[in-house]
Amino acid sequence: MELHWLDYLAFFSYFALLSLIGYLAGRQKNVVAADYFLAGKSLPWYVVGSSYIAANISTEHFLGMIGAAVLYGIVVATPEWSTIIAFTFLIWLFIPFLLTSKVYTTPEFLERRFNSKMRFIFALITLFANVTAFMAPVIYGGGLIVEEALGFNELFGLNEVAIKAGAQTDWGLFFSIFLIAITAGLWAIWGGLKSVAWMDVLTILIMVVGGLVVTILGLIELGAGDGIFSGFAKMVEANKGELGWASDWISQNVTNILNGSESGDYYNRMSVLQPINHDTTPWTHWVFSFFYLGLWYTAINQHMIQKVFAAKDMYNARMGMVFASFLKLLLPFIVVVPGLIFFAMKPDFLFSGSWDLMSEEANKTYILMIGNLVPVFLVGFLLAALFGAIQSTVSSVLNSTSTIFTIDFYKEYINPKVSEKQEIRVGRMAGTVILLICIVLAIVLTFAKINIFVYVQEMYTFIGPPFSAIFLAGMLWKRINGRDAVIAVVAGLALSIIIKFLVFFPLADSTSAFASFIKPFANQGLIVWGFTSAVVLIMGAITPPADEKNVGEGLVFNFRKINLGGGLGKKWYNSVLLWWGLGFAMMIAFMLIFSVFV
Template sequence: MKGLQDFSLHALDISVFAFYVAAICGIGYWAGRKKKEQSEDYFLAGRTLPWYVVGSSFIASNISTEHFIGMIGAAFVYGICVAMSEWGNVVSFSFLIWLFIPFLLSARVFTTPEFMEKRFNATIRQFFAVVTIISNIVAFLAAVLYGGGLALHKLFGWNLWVSIVIIGVLAGSWTVYGGLRSVAWMDLFTVVIMIAGGSLVTILGLYMLSGDSHSLVEGFRIMLERNQAQSGVWKEVVAQNARHIVQMEEYHRLSVVQPLTHEVSPWLSLVTAFLSVSLWYNVINQFMIQRVLGAKNAWHARMGIVLAGYMKVILPFIVVVPGLILFAAYPEVMRLPWQEMRMEADKGYVHMLQTLLPIGLRGLFLAALFGAIQSTVNAVLNSTSTVFTLDIYHRLLKKNASEKHLVLVGRVSTVLILFISIFLAGFINRLGGSLFVYIQSLYAFFAPPFAAIFLLGILFKRINAIGATAAVFLGFLFGIAVKVYIQVDPTHPNWLAPYANQSFLNWAICAFTCVVVSLLTRPPSPCQVTDQLTINWKKLNIFDDLGRRWYHSVILWWGIFALLIIALVIVFW
């Protein structure tokens, strides 16, 4: 799958991209023009975001080069099962809509580390804040900037470091200026461009597969037939790599339910992913939940997540189907050595762009790619500076800082975090392997301890700070020990190798430790188990703010979304 070297931009492409940049700048300036002397205005948009901005920003923050580069490369290698990283969010989204949103909004907090201190203690808050900052830089910002830099490097032949710096500086500028308000409103426009640009590439890829028939239906049929890998070179390359993927002789690319030994999507993760990674990513991950905390009220927050759910339904069409198309068109890539093949797969989408996009659409896709990078970089930068400013600087260094001073610190820390991320991004290429696997494995390491104590802490009043602290530190020690064990002992159980299985095992150990230690030590103080910090099932009314008219009904639109996901899982069972 050799990259072409003639991906030139014509005047029409430049005009399309320039229009996107001008529109984004205009929206960012318009949204951020209001004075931001209060920290709530800068970090939470004054809690004024409407539902369509909440949902669009929630998804735009999530879509990045992990999807356009990493997930498409993963779909090329592993097949349809990677779509479960999108469709599987139905569980966490449902809990977010029905349980966590009314609960978190009633707590009136700025950050999730702040909530952790109120429920447990300052140690948990500071440790969670530090881990949040590190994970945001390493697992999100550096990876996203690397993926974007890799795309520009392969498309135009630019130096990788130069590409990363350009993307980082351009993408991060508006975060410094406007805070969450600018970021969220820019995301509304960006997500439309991303979905439009990504859909066009998928459609052109299906037309390419169909050959002289020029039929989407025929292209889709050929894609499915070749991904079944029942004959020819497709069967050969799947058999060649089955041992690496599932540690078995056979592998089914068009099934979302995979063996327990599957490298990235064992069947156990379909049941347990919510408890560890999904709960952490969608509920207590600051750069995602910050959009919810900035909503006007509970109805706008809930409908925003419902809208995000519908986008999750269609996302695999633009970030998984292209990988299936590439496998159907270029199966010989999978004859390469395993690590080299996975790195080559990450370049597949760039090859599609070079091969398929005509004049004009190149500019649109560059806008979509830049939008994916810009929205995620903005989101993570804003949330990371929020955590640093409020949970580290304000909490530990200058408790009497003015609101205006905190906004200034937020802007300065944003710049510093951006440059650290740019520096680290240039070294990801040396790690080898798949970008998608790199990011997902980091999620599986960081998430379980905090997901366990958060869930137990809000459900059970008896959980205390001692139990939570013990669980968190044991969880990270266990995570490190497992990874070392797998590296040094080739006789380790096959089921332990997939990071999703490690994640659930870590979560279970943390949950057990938290419960046992809490029961063996003194109960928490009354101020740590108020109705704002633990769920009072008698007082929490989850049926408030569900919409006055039927077409505003959270229940209706959530129900349709959930049924769509269930239907898709059944089809690809």
């Protein structure tokens, strides 16, 4: 991609404005730990919602999800739209519940409900997840963008001539990874959550506007002078396999999409409801994803729920998540539809014959669309949107990871008498070390041929289900004690490891019905969640009940006392109920449109 000087102007103007916001938001003296780790609990609803979604959008979306849409179709929008179900539980049950507990971190909450062992296990797994599933792949994807856009591969000698001569080490990508990590993590380390959250408002604005520009320009290109609606019709026609080449491609590659299928089997790329043997997103995701994944990701995943903890009050927390719901509804038109458009453009790599090569090349879809469709200056603007996606995720995860290390490890086990100023200092030091570890892991990922979306989803469904199971069971049933929860989580994580071993080794080449069912990672998550739930419920029935101190107010659901009706808005136009209901209805409408009518 060759950039005009106006593109550089747009890109660095965005970066300068972002840095100014980060500086202004974080310049106050952080003398109280809550100021650094929870933004002084001062965030209004539009910042809560923006920061929540900005932390969620990353290179997994702009590279991985768009690339996955090229290969799998509209179904990859399912994780975005089905999240509204998880947000519903968060808005109506978990926000009032968690805010009542008045904690900094979710491991801290799990200690109060269960025991210190559960806090340690969850904090340790969270650190692992944040590094391997959140930051490292995002930094790796960001490195791909920076290298491609700014030409570091040429600058560092890995051009076409060098590749033909046998060069292997991509120093340009390594430098890009280092650059993106440092620039993304700087303000999170310096200014804490307040800097991160207020920068995210600008980031989400740039990402939404920039992303829609690519979608619109792509449809105009497909329309070939006949307009956007003509382009949309051609996109649907190709993705439904109504063109000869598209039908042939689907017939040849369905075996890579539906486990156990044969060449020529039917596959509808324009449906969000797919059979249970779908490789990435079977229909079970709609029905059960909240239980095995959504609960962990939305309610007890520290780098997401930390924004809710930082809200001004109950209303701003709830309305923030309603705002986040509408952003989630919009996201597939930014990070899925471009993939459908690119498929309809019939890119050469689709006919390489190798699914692995297609998966690798599909990661570059968004960059290619920007380079081919977008005029001068807007290219820099859209690269800024991509940078914003990287920056916001890395900053948020880095802040939450340093929070967990400081509160759940350093303060808990190393220096219980640490002052609040020392907590802030330790948090900054921890953030720096964690960032360096993520840089190393991102470099390791450069040697793997992966689709970022698939890699991240695999990690989510490996880590989240056991904790979703014990959290839900522990909130609903007082009998479950800390020992029950620890045994169930260890058993669930062990089963996750066993399943991965089966999938990658004994069942790798199997086309049996059992292999076809167990290979989709969504089904793996459901199996582990169901198993962990069964273990913890059986343990709860046969072991002594939990101590009274572990089931007090704010630790177990008490529908008679919980403030389910508070913080709902005083006027009809700012009613949480009204806007949540509208968002939920839109989710159902999208599901029907892309499963029945298209």
